[in-house]
Amino acid sequence: DAGVTQSPTHLIKTRGQQVTLRCSPKSGHDTVSWYQQALGQGPQFIFQYYEEEERQRGNFPDRFSGHQFPNYSSELNVNALLLGDSALYLCASSLNLWGGEQFFGPGTRLTVL
Amino acid sequence: GENVEQHPSTLSVQEGDSAVIKCTYSDSASNYFPWYKQELGKGPQLIIDIRSNVGEKKDQRIAVTLNKTAKHFSLHITETQPEDSAVYFCAASIQGNTPLVFGKGTRLSVIA
Numbered sequence: 001d002a003g004v005t006q007s008p009t010h011l012i013k014t015r016g017q018q019v020t021l022r023c024s025p026k027s028g029h030d031t032v033s034w035y036q037q038a039l040g041q042g043p044q045f046i047f048q049y050y051e052e053e054e055r056q057r058g059n060f061p062d063r064f065s066g067h068q069f070p071n072y073s074s075e076l077n078v079n080a081l082l083l084g085d086s087a088l089y090l091c092a093s094s095l096n097l098w099g100g101e102q103f104f105g106p107g108t109r110l111t112v113l
Numbered sequence: 114g115e116n117v118e119q120h121p122s123t124l125s126v127q128e129g130d131s132a133v134i135k136c137t138y139s140d141s142a143s144n145y146f147p148w149y150k151q152e153l154g155k156g157p158q159l160i161i162d163i164r165s166n167v168g169e170k171k172d173q174r175i176a177v178t179l180n181k182t183a184k185h186f187s188l189h190i191t192e193t194q195p196e197d198s199a200v201y202f203c204a205a206s207i208q209g210n211t212p213l214v215f216g217k218g219t220r221l222s223v224i225a
Binding site: 004044045056058090101102103104105106107 | 154158211216217
């Protein structure tokens with residue numbers, strides 16, 4: 001049973017560029033949440049997708065957007081990258097919105113130069 | 114909104130000793146408290162969780178206690194082993210309603 005997978009593993013971008021990160025949830029899960037983890041900090045909630053709609057959003061600007069596909073996989077897009085966007089981006093999947101435990105993927109390390 | 118404080122930020126113990134990590138939360142409506150272990154280069158892995166209808170939960174060498182009145186919960190690891198070395202995060206949420214709010218993490222080092 002495959003767990004949560006994310007791609008790419010690492011990514012280097014320059015300020016002002018745009019980036020797309022991808023996530024496939026654990027088999028059987030229908031809800032995907034994205035978190036940003038800055039170095040030395042705990043993960044911070046960005047947004048959650050369920051039934052292809054954004055259901056909840058954390059305190060992040062609208063430069064951060066996402067999408068969920070019919071197969072439950074998800075993308076995180078960040079526009080107009082800033083140096084401060086450098087972080088580990090984690091995807092977590094669960095069943096039925098917040099009803100069950102969240103399983104995290106290994107993350108995508110984004111570096112903005 | 115919810116705020117979670119975690120202490121200590123770093124903890125070193127001798128192999129075989131116990132380790133305790135403490136967290137406090139601010140929202141009395143929170144009812145779900147998971148603990149995650151994050152090893153270098155990996156995503157957080159759930160190791161144990163507790164819901165507000167119980168005061169203690171144990172799984173082999175790991176236990177979690179919850180004091181709803183004081184709004185704090187703790188992770189206890191007994192008979193620590195070198196492979197327990199990692200960063201541990203506590204989190205809180207209103208299950209079924211809100212996202213997880215994480216503490217800042219505790220870096221645990223188990224010295225052989």
